[in-house]
Each structure stands twice: as C-alpha cells, then as structure tokens.
Amino acid sequence: xxxxxxxxxxxxxxxxxxxxxxxxxxxxxxxxxxxxxxxxxxxxxxxxxxxxxxxxxxxxxxxxxxxxxxxxxxxxxxxxxxxxxxxxxxxxxxxxxxxxxxxxxxxxxxxxxxxxxxxxxxxxxxxxxxxxxxxxxxxxxxxxxxxxxxxxxxxxxxxxxxxxxxxxxxxxxxxxxxxxxxxxxxxxxxxxxxxxxxxxxx
Amino acid sequence: xxxxxxxxxxxxxxxxxxxxxxxxxxxxxxxxxxxxxxxxxxxxxxxxxxxxxxxxxxxxxxxxxxxxxxxxxxxxxxxxxxxxxxxx
Amino acid sequence: xxxxxxxxxxxxxxxxxxxxxxxxxxxxxxxxxxxxxxxxxxxxxxxxxxxxxxxxxxxxxxxxxxxxxxxxxxxxxxxxxxxxxxxxxxxxxxxxxxxxxxxxxxxxxxxxxxxxxxxxxxxxxxxxxxxxxxxxxxxxxxxxxxxxxxxxxxxxxxxxxxxxxxxxxxxxxxxxxxxxxxxxxxxxxxxxxxxxxxxxxxxxxxxxxxxxxxxxxxxxxxxxxxxxxxxxxxxxxxxxxxxxxxxxxx
Numbered sequence: 405x406x407x408x409x410x411x412x413x414x415x416x417x418x419x420x421x422x423x424x425x426x427x428x429x430x431x432x433x434x435x436x437x438x439x440x441x442x443x444x445x446x447x448x449x450x451x452x453x454x455x456x457x458x459x460x461x462x463x464x465x466x467x468x469x470x471x472x473x474x475x476x477x478x479x480x481x482x483x484x485x486x487x488x489x490x491x492x493x494x495x496x497x498x499x500x501x502x503x504x505x506x507x508x509x510x511x512x513x514x515x516x517x518x519x520x521x522x523x524x525x526x527x528x529x530x531x532x533x534x535x536x537x538x539x540x541x542x543x544x545x546x547x548x549x550x551x552x553x554x555x556x557x558x559x560x561x562x563x564x565x566x567x568x569x570x571x572x573x574x575x576x577x578x579x580x581x582x583x584x585x586x587x588x589x590x591x592x593x594x595x596x597x598x599x600x601x602x603x604x605x606x
Numbered sequence: 607x608x609x610x611x612x613x614x615x616x617x618x619x620x621x622x623x624x625x626x627x628x629x630x631x632x633x634x635x636x637x638x639x640x641x642x643x644x645x646x647x648x649x650x651x652x653x654x655x656x657x658x659x660x661x662x663x664x665x666x667x668x669x670x671x672x673x674x675x676x677x678x679x680x681x682x683x684x685x686x687x688x689x690x691x692x693x694x
Numbered sequence: 695x696x697x698x699x700x701x702x703x704x705x706x707x708x709x710x711x712x713x714x715x716x717x718x719x720x721x722x723x724x725x726x727x728x729x730x731x732x733x734x735x736x737x738x739x740x741x742x743x744x745x746x747x748x749x750x751x752x753x754x755x756x757x758x759x760x761x762x763x764x765x766x767x768x769x770x771x772x773x774x775x776x777x778x779x780x781x782x783x784x785x786x787x788x789x790x791x792x793x794x795x796x797x798x799x800x801x802x803x804x805x806x807x808x809x810x811x812x813x814x815x816x817x818x819x820x821x822x823x824x825x826x827x828x829x830x831x832x833x834x835x836x837x838x839x840x841x842x843x844x845x846x847x848x849x850x851x852x853x854x855x856x857x858x859x860x861x862x863x864x865x866x867x868x869x870x871x872x873x874x875x876x877x878x879x880x881x882x883x884x885x886x887x888x889x890x891x892x893x894x895x896x897x898x899x900x901x902x903x904x905x906x907x908x909x910x911x912x913x914x915x916x917x918x919x920x921x922x923x924x925x926x927x928x929x930x931x932x933x934x935x936x937x938x939x940x941x942x943x944x
Contacts, residue, residue: 647802
C-alpha cells in the first residue's frame with residue numbers, strides 16, 4: 405500500500421521504547437482510545453449476569469452482587485492494541501480467571517468469550533490461567549465505563565487488546581478452538597504482541 | 607463516548623469501492639438478521655483501525671465486515687442475505 | 695457530468711494545491727487541480743491519504759465543497775484539536791504541493807437540481823460543507839428548487855461561508871438561511887441562540903406534506919437528534935438523509 409510521500413507530513417509523534425516495556429511496532433499513548441465494532445451495550449445491573457460453562461464439571465452463573473462478592477484483586481498492567489498504541493501502568497480491579505475456573509473445573513482446552521452486542525473472541529485455556537487473566541469491573545479506581553467495556557470485560561493483558569473482550573457475559577469452554585469476530589476477519593488466532601502476531605499468517 | 611463516533615454508510619464508501627469497483631452506498635442490503643431492505647447509505651458504520659463494520663440500522667446485525675490484512679481484503683457478508691448492486 | 699456508479703476501480707490520484715483560503719479561524723478551503731477528475735455529485739466526498747517518509751500513512755474523508763460545475767475541486771477542512779491530519783493540511787500544506795486523494799465517494803447522500811425540492815439542509819459546524827456543494831450547484835445549474843438551510847455554529851466568526859450565504863440568499867428569495875449561534879451572539883443578534891431542537895425544526899422545516907428532500911450533516915449527536923426530531927414531526931425517514939461526521943464534527 406505504498407503511497408506518494410507527502411511533503412512535510414510526519415504523522416503523530418511516536419515515542420521510543422520505554423525501557424523495553426513496549427512490544428515491537430507499538431507507541432506509548434497517555435490516552436485510552438476507544439475502538440468499537442458496534443454500539444455500546446447498555447445493560448441494567450439488576451438483570452446482568454455472568455457465566456462460565458460448556459466443557460466443565462460444574463457450570464456456574466453469578467449475578468452482579470455475586471460476582472462482586474468473589475475474591476478480587478487490584479492489579480497494574482500494560483495493555484497493547486493491535487492498532488499500535490500501548491498504554492502503560494493501567495490499574496484495574498477484578499476477579500482472577502483462576503478463581504472462576506477453579507469453581508467450574510474445565511475439561512476442554514479452549515475458551516470462547518461471548519459478549520453483549522455479539523462480539524466473540526477465542527483463547528487457549530493456558531492463556532487465561534496462571535494469573536494472566538481477569539474479569540475486570542473497575543478501571544483507575546472507578547467502575548468500568550460502558551465505552552471501555554463496563555460493567556465487566558475480560559482482561560488478558562499479555563495478548564493484544566482485542567482478546568480482552570468488552571461487555572463479556574459468558575465464557576464457554578470448548579474442546580475445539582473456535583475463531584472469533586476478528587480472528588475470522590484476518591487477525592491472528594493468538595495475538596502475542598511480543599511476537600507481533602497481528603494478522604493471520606504472522 | 608464512543609457512540610458519537612459511529613458514522614453512516616457513506617463512510618464505508620471508499621473501502622467498499624476498493625473491493626467492489628462499484629459505487630456501493632446506493633447498493634441495497636437485505637439484512638439476514640431482520641429482513642430489512644435498505645441502501646448501504648442508511649447503515650451505521652464503525653470504522654477504527656482494525657476494520658470496517660457495517661451494521662443494519664434496524665437491528666444492529668453486522669451486514670458487512672471487512673478488514674485489510676497484508677494486502678488482502680477479508681470480507682464477511684454473512685449478515686447480508688442479498689446484496690443488490692446498481693451497475694448504472 | 696459523470697454518473698455515480700461507473701464500473702471502475704477507485705484509485706488514488708495526485709491532486710495539486712492551487713490555492714488555500716481561510717474561511718474562519720478554524721477552517722480553510724483548499725483548492726485542488728485534479729487532472730483526471732471524473733466529475734462528482736453535490737454531497738459526495740473524497741478520501742485523502744498522507745504518507746510520511748518512513749511509510750507511515752494516515753487517511754481521512756473530506757466532503758467536496760465545490761459544485762460539479764467547478765473545474766477545480768474544493769475541500770473545506772476544519773481544525774481538529776490535537777488532530778493528526780487537519781493541522782498538517784491547515785498549517786503545512788502549500789500551493790504547489792501534491793497529495794493523494796480518491797473519489798468521488800458516496801452516491802446516497804447526494805442531490806442534483808433535476809431532483810427538485812423543496813430542499814431542507816440542516817448543518818452543524820463543518821457539516822455545512824457537503825450542503826454548500828448542493829447550494830452552489832443549485833445556483834450554477836440555474837435550479838429553482840426552494841431551499842431552507844438551518845445552520846448551527848458556535849459563534850458569528852465560526853460561520854463558514856457566512857458572506858457567500860448572505861450573498862446567495864440576496865440573489866434568490868427562494869433560498870433562505872436560518873442561523874443559530876449556540877455559544878455566543880453579537881449584541882444585535884436577532885436569530886436563534888440555542889442548539890437545534892424539535893421546536894426549532896418545527897418552526898423552520900417545510901411541512902411534511904410538502905415532502906421535502908432533507909439532508910442533515912454534522913457531528914454524530916446533532917445528526918441523530920435532528921433525524922429523530924424530524925421523524926417525530928412527521929417527516930418520512932426515507933427522505934431524510936444523514937451524514938454523520940463523528941464526534942469531532944469532521
């Protein structure tokens with residue numbers, strides 16, 4: 405897609421790597437851009453629930469109050485979007501996926517995240533266990549805003565941010581991998597920013 | 607709020623013209639979700655960085671999804687039952 | 695004039711800056727010579743692509759401000775605060791520079807004099823740009839469709855094409871422009887002083903029985919509010935065409 409070089413155009417200033425914390429091809433932003441593939445869902449909390457099911461010993465469902473009553477963590481992570489921005493030291497609060505998976509005892513090897521609005525994404529189980537993933541409901545000390553995925557989103561910061569599905573309602577454990585919304589449209593099936601796995605075939 | 611950034615079908619006109627070689631905003635889509643027949647110009651477009659997602663204005667079904675990946679277009683029309691394109 | 699649906703692949707073309715004219719403190723009209731321009735319909739837009747020396751690219755859409763009768767293509771660009779592209783176009787681009795654009799794009803949000811009126815054009819801020827192409831075309835084509843323009847701006851000095859609109863309405867009493875200034879008004883201001891709402895539309899718009907062609911353009915929240923209000927007032931949604939510019943208003 406080479407174009408005619410436009411005299412004098414420099415584009416947004418891209419900051420250099422901050423002490424090795426920024427994956428290849430990324431730049432650091434102080435903003436928190438919102439990228440959406442559809443309208444922002446608005447769901448009343450009293451009707452909201454979240455579940456983990458599928459290939460598990462014991463499918464579970466939690467209401468908003470029940471989810472908030474589970475053991476939670478406040479944690480600080482860097483996040484990386486495939487559109488090349490990275491945001492460092494973001495602070496979240498949520499329930500570790502290890503806590504949830506312990507309760508359901510998965511037998512399958514992959515996870516499909518299902519969200520309000522129809523968005524889906526897929527991950528191998530090992531990418532959401534061992535302290536690598538959460539159901540996050542607060543960002544920067546405040547309840548998670550709808551445009552950033554509130555009331556709750558999946559957060560898997562070691563992979564590109566499209567895997568951190570906004571407005572998550574259900575995790576389905578499956579035996580066979582099932583590519584989701586972006587994975588079926590040319591994006592990489594796994595999405596590791598350190599290996600620059602942006603697109604299919606990378 | 608991100609809903610302020612949604613656009614009309616016109617905004618997908620450039621990307622669709624790359625793929626289809628026809629003026630597409632007047633093309634009609636029969637939505638696979640709700641059966642509504644409407645020109646692309648009336649759809650709601652979400653286009654940021656990762657791809658262009660065109661949704662039915664009546665039921666929000668993604669009628670056209672397109673991403674440009676390493677020189678190829680990935681086009682998903684599952685949400686469109688039929689696409690009617692004028693040639694003149 | 696070329697039709698809207700010619701079977702051809704849309705390609706990037708080089709356009710050369712012939713002139714640059716300040717319209718308001720925040721908007722400038724850029725005049726281009728485009729050697730192989732196929733013609734366009736009022737309301738259509740172009741995509742502009744900028745490439746830096748390291749290959750980095752940015753792309754934006756801009757409505758065409760000039761009518762098809764103009765030999766040159768005019769884009770009116772509004773500064774987006776902390777934007778990546780508009781500051782370049784407004785501050786850096788010089789006469790003689792070339793850049794890539796492709797178009798015309800968009801057969802849906804268009805109007806030609808032959809389609810007749812009455813015409814209701816509702817604009818917020820830089821949303822006036824594609825509507826101005828329609829107005830200019832009406833005069834260039836010696837059309838006689840009655841036109842009402844409802845145009846929302848922040849302050850008097852932010853009104854794009856202010857003098858030209860006043861001149862054109864003086865030429866033809868069938869063309870009316872109603873302004874509303876939402877943030878501040880001159881001392882002797884007689885016009886509206888608030889955001890466009892259903893009450894204002896009820897006062898300004900043609901009655902639904904007249905079956906006007908309606909075009910609404912500007913920031914997404916304004917466009918959605920106006921379209922909803924017009925439907926509530928009884929206008930046929932199929933005759934209300936919208937072009938949302940997103941949050942920044944283009």
